[in-house]
Amino acid sequence: MTAVWLIPALPLLGFVTLVVLGRKFGDPGAGIFAACMVGLSFLGTLGVFAHLLSLPHEERAISQTLFTWISSGSFKVSIGFLADPLSITMCLFITGIGALIHIYSVGYMKGDPKFSKFFVYLNLFVASMLLLVLGDNLLLTFLGWEGVGACSYLLISFWFTDPKNASAGKKAFVTNRVGDFGFMLATFLVWVTLGTVNYEQIRPLAPGLAAGTATAIALLFFLGATGKSAQLPLFVWLPDAMAGPTPVSALIHAATMVTAGVYLLTRLSPIMAEAGWANDVVAWVGALTALVAACAAIAQNDIKKVLAYSTVSQLGYMFLAVGTQSYVAAVFHMITHASFKALLFLGSGSVIHAMAHEQDMRKYGNLRKYLPITYATFMVGWLAIAGIPPLSGFWSKDEILAGVFNAKTFGNLALWVIGMAVALLTAFYMTRQVIMTFFGEEKWRHAEVDAHGHELHADEEDAVDDHDHHHLTPDHTPHESPISMTLPLVVLAGAAAVAGLLNLPFGDPLKFLEHWLEPTIVGEHELPPGWVQALLSLAAVAVAVIGILGARAVYFQKKVDPAKIEKPVFAHAWYIDETYAKFMGGPGETAFEDVAQFDQKIVDGAVNGIAGGTVGLGNRLKGLQTGLVRTYGLGMAIGAVALLAYVVTRIGG
Amino acid sequence: MFTLTETWYLVLAALIFSIGAVGLLVRRNVLVMFMCVELMLNAVNLTFVSFSTALDDLGGQTAVFFVLVVAAAEVVVGLGIIVAIMRRRQSADVDDISLMRG
Secondary structure (H helix, E strand, O other), rough: OOOOOHHHHHHHHHHHHHHHHHHHHHHHHHHOOOOOOEEEHHHHHHHHHHHHHOOOOOOEEEEEEEEEEEEEEOEEEEEEEEEEEHHHHHHHHHHHHOOOOOOOHHOOOOOOOEEEEHHHHHHHHHHHHHHHHHOHHHHHHHHHHHHHHHHHHHHHHOOOHHHHHHHHHHHHHHHHHHHHHHHHHHHHHHHHHOOOOOOOHHHHHHHHHHHEEEEEEEHHHHHHHHHHHHOOOOOHHHHHHHHHHHHHHHHHHHHHHHHHHHHHHHOOOOHHOOOOOHHHHHHHHHHHHHHHHHHHHOOOOEHHHHHHHHHHHHEEEEEEEOOOOOHHHHHHHHHHHHHHHHHHHHHHHHHHHHHHHHHHHHHOOHHHHHHHHHHHHHHHHHHHOOOOOOOOHHHHHHHHHHHHHHOOOOOOOHHHHHHHHHHHHHHHHHHEEEEEEEEOOOHHHHHHHOOOOHHHHOOOOOOOOOOOOOOOOOOOOOOOOOOHHHHHHHHHHHHHHHHHHHHHOOOOHHHHHHHHHHOOOOEEEEEEOOHHHHHHHHHHHHHHHHHHHHHHHHOOOOOOOHOOOOOOHHHHHHHHHHHHHHHHHHHHHHHHHHHHHHHHHHHHHHHHHHHHHHHHHHHHHHOOOOHHHHHHHHHHHHHHHHHHHHHHHHHHH | OOOHHHHHHEEEEEEEHHHHHHHHHHHHHHOOOHHHHHHHHHHHHHHHHHHHHEEEOOHHHHHHHHHHHHHHHHHHHHHHHHHHHHHHHHOOOOHHHHOOOO
């Protein structure tokens, strides 16, 4: 029997071992050990994958129950794993990309005083994510869901000596809690209405749900997903999460954790199929998030922030796909995005590494001369995300847009237009980033000589990794990163280039992913006919090329002043974050103060009052206990006489 | 002719019991109180035996044996405690001992 439980258990074992022996393993031993654990987990996933492939199409689901976790009345939850095409697809890229990022981190974190601790967290993160994906019930998924949230907090604020990093971690955690409350309420609702939280049992029962209930469940789960997957209105934590070390940004905030929301809704497609207009909400929120974040990405100067907003935007695409019932396209984009976004993040990490931890793209330029491997791989990632065929991003994005085009969603054509606009913006901001970083003149050479120049230019939102304090100087010569960092880049570049092969739109036999996922998904939407798709693809390519050429005109040929495009409203992401801060600092804080007062005076008052009353009564009554034996004796005698008198007069008489 | 019916025994037992009970309440010397308890116990024994004879039932006499055994055990423990108290405090006045006061 294939041991599905081994997949999350191996990183967990790595976590436990490193907690105890991490310091002894040291640098780089701890990192190599952690990478091996995730690598073994990847091999295990491959084994399960092969086993699933050998099974007939409809029976591809291995359910494995280890033991009962909670048993309370009719409420029974077990620690059980469900390996079906959907979860194994997720596991493949979580462990595969996770292992590559572990290898990369060995190089990136070299010399960090908390080297082994980093890998403790990283392994725990991978284990939680696998638990989230493989869990066969909502509660186990929630356990993993919270696990990745906690790890994300620990890793974002990894360099917590800088208060900015620490508060970014807190922000991520608190924002996620808002979403988690939706997840919990939805789980309760599923339990109350269906009487089970097990996915395989939910599936046949879901069609029996009342439309209103299904809509409520779907919306609440979507609220959870907006937190974890950084959608409107809860996306504000993700750009700040770039305060963590770059491998963390790649692993958590691009490739895996943020996809949890998409996974959840795909897993619950039986409920989504009954949820009516909740799907429209998902699609619209996804599309608007994609647009808002893509606009914000245009005006960022921090190399990682561009990618962070890009991630938010691409996640918006995935939700757009989920909302229009194109689950296969959502998962497809999740896979391709995981590979090219991990590649881009790791590439930017390599750049940051080479530039003495400077993250401001205005100080870069002409780096292709110094970082040939990073440059070449970054090019692949850039073209993939921009949607240039035949790279992976083109195929998945195209499938989403084609699905939107003939979806039955409210205002589907408007959604399609937004999607196309986002495609244009994506090509634009990625080209801007590439030009600012790898082309043009070597701008750091003209930077002011005094060390304060750095502070002068740093805006508030520059999350600069200044855990080691050597600054970028004009005579700095960038150097290519070590092999442990470039090797994952090359592998990921390969994946980003060819991942499109998973689901080519030319004829049925080539749609491998669609056939593979078919048994797990309910209510998949049909794509438009081939010739419509072809036309749409042409339009998408045209839009991408316009975006690239536009950015080239602005930033390379300098025909237009960039300030005309990089509006402050974009740089501040439409002031959404600021509005939250203002609201929470003003009326919000007052309201919470009042609630706290209520809690202190009324709720605590009642509890303390009861306790105080009991103590007072005890103080009064304790006088009765004199400690004098004869007093007690007298009491007993009087009692006995009274009892006797009663017996004699009432009963005896 | 004057016959000694069980009433006499019962009256005697009641008297002894009352003496014991009152003694227990009015005396402060632990040893005396202890003897009063013995008086009460034996008064009850006397009642048991009287009824046993009157009703021709051996149950009453059996109960006496139990009372005797318990009383003996009680004497062992009680006297042990009293000796320990006397050693510590040089007095056997119960009113001096009120360590359990609330």
